[in-house]
Amino acid sequence: MAIVCATNLSPESAEAASVAAMLAARLGEPLVLLGVLDGELPGSAGLEPMDRGPKLLDAECARLRPVAGMVRPVLRSSASTDEFLSDDECRHARQVVVAAGGWRSPSWRRASMPERLSRFACAPVLAVRREAALVDWLRGRRRLLVMVGVDPCSPTSDAAVTYLRELRRAGPCDVLATYVCSPLEERERLGIHTPVHVEVLEPTVRNMEALDPAVERVLHREVHERLGTLDGEGRVEVVLEPGFGRPADHLLHVAHARGADVVVVGTHARGGLGRLWHGSVSAGVLRHAEQSVVCVPPSLREPRPATAPRSVLVPVDFSEASARAISQARTLVGPGGRVHLLHVHRRRSGEVAFHDHYGVLPEPPREKDLVLQRLWGLVPRDAGAEAVHWSVEGVTGDDVTLAICQATEREGVDLVCVGTSPEPSREPDALKGAVARELVARCRRPVMVVPTA
Incomplete structure (x- = not known):
């Protein structure tokens, strides 16, 4: 493995190269210095870049060797900057370091060099700004305050968290695990009932941009689960940022308000029309951040x-x-596990209920006590069952499959276990065979179908 640093030998690139050299020394990796000729080189007026470039690159390597130890220079032309890492270098790159500014890109290019690298590179790309914080951290003078974007519903968060673990192994880091969430969308995803009549709402949730306390508790749990165990020194704090519009703007707001030194975001590695259609949170953060940014590929x-x-x-x-x-x-769960029993009351014609609400409604008041009593009656009473934690819930919904999916998100379960039978049930809220098939297709959790022999 190696730390790869892209440089055009500008003052900004020299600062990034110093960070790369110290990082290589800290991780015990060699440093590959890629000289990218994207214009006139410093101190080479009137000379062709390819004539002066090798000498300047060798001089930069000589400056960095006392810090990094092993430094290997590689010279590349600007024509190959989109894919300037060879296959061999790509396989052995542990991290790519580049200056966030100082690149002389042509006016027709909308994406800067760091953005293009983060799009094509096969390793985390560190775009260096305000290198003093990174230098002091690498010298052991301070902790690094790292803000990592975490989305419980996005696989890109796993890559960002993986990089975060490596960063904490390199040195002490305080972590701000930040999730930009839409209060309305989260209430719908979790199925947490919130009427929207202003005169009915509690004063604390009257502002629709505020997070419902029940939603907030679930999101805290989901972000912690996504982080897992973070070894190393430093505190870990979950930050929930309610907001609408571009997530990158809200991430940058938190980074600025909390004084983060580094922002870590995962990337989808989309290109072409996919990037244009879906947008890119990482590109927005990389382009407008005040601090260093790390873009981590999937x-x-x-x-x-x-x-x-x-x-x-x-x-x-x-x-x-x-x-x-x-x-x-x-x-399946065994002693110490948890089983949650859920009954979904399918709303029938003639039943009066709020239609302007988010999430599922509770059981009809006249049936709620009876349903909960019947659910508790299904809990086994033998000694083995006492070692399992049991909970019951009754809800009302038009879409039974959606109500079950929402409950899995609220409860954070590992598995859904649904029984099916070829014989029709006489129960008014019987689960038809189509519900099991829809659960397999729509639920984000694993689904086990238990047939009746």
């Missing part, structure tokens, strides 16, 4: 280890199929 994402489920949600319609699913769920 290839750095570590696969999550397969573990036995410790929490299972069971949709219940009080049929024999539900009883078999409950028995299966209890066996």
Whole structure:
């Protein structure tokens, strides 16, 4: 592996190269200095870049060797900057370091050199601004305040968190795990009921830009789960930033307000029309940030280890199929696990309820106590069942599959266990076979279908 530093030998690139050399020394990796000829070189008036470039690059290597140890120079022309890492260099690059400014890109290019590198590179790209914070951290003089963008619903967060773990192994880092969330969309995703009549709302949630306390508790849990265990020295704080519009603007607001030294974001590695259609949070952060930015490609994402489920949600319609699913769920989680029983009341014609609300409604008041009593009656009473944590819930919804999916997000379960039967049930809220098929297609959690023999 190696630390790769792209430089055009400008003063800004010299500062980035110093950071790259210190980083290589800290990680015990060699430094590859890629000289990119993108215009007139310093001190070479009237000379062709290819005539003066090798000598200047060698001089820069000589300056960095006392710090980094092993430094290898490579000279590249500006024509190949989009893919200027060879296949071999790409495979062995641990990190790419580049100055955020000082690049003389032609006017027809909208993307800067750091943006193009983050789009094509196969390793994390560190765009250096205000290098003093990184230099002091690498010299052991201070902690680094790192803000990492975390989205519980996006796989790019896994790559950013993987890089964050490596950063904390290199030195002490305080972490701001920041999630930019839309309060309205989160209420819908989690199915947390919030009426929108202003006269009905509590004063604390009357502002629709504020996070509902119930939503906030779930989001804190989801971000912590996404982070996992972070080894190393330094505190970890979850920051929930409610907002609408471009997430990059809100991330930059938090970074500025909290005085972050480095911003870490994951990338989708989209190109062409995909990047134009979906936009890019990482490009927006990279372009407008005041501090250094690290863009982490999805290839750095570590696969999550397969573990036995410790929490299972069971949709219940009080049929024999539900009883078999409950028995299966209890066996899966084992002692100390959790089983959540959910009954979805399918709204019928003539029932009066709020239509302007977010999320599912609770069970009808006249049926709620009876339903909860029946759910608790399905909990086994033997000694083995007492070692399992049980919880029950009844909700009302027009779309049964959506109500179940929302409950899995609220509860944060590892698995959904649904029973099916070829025989039609006489229960008014029976789960039809189509519900199991829709769950497999729509639910973000693994789904186990338990047939009735």
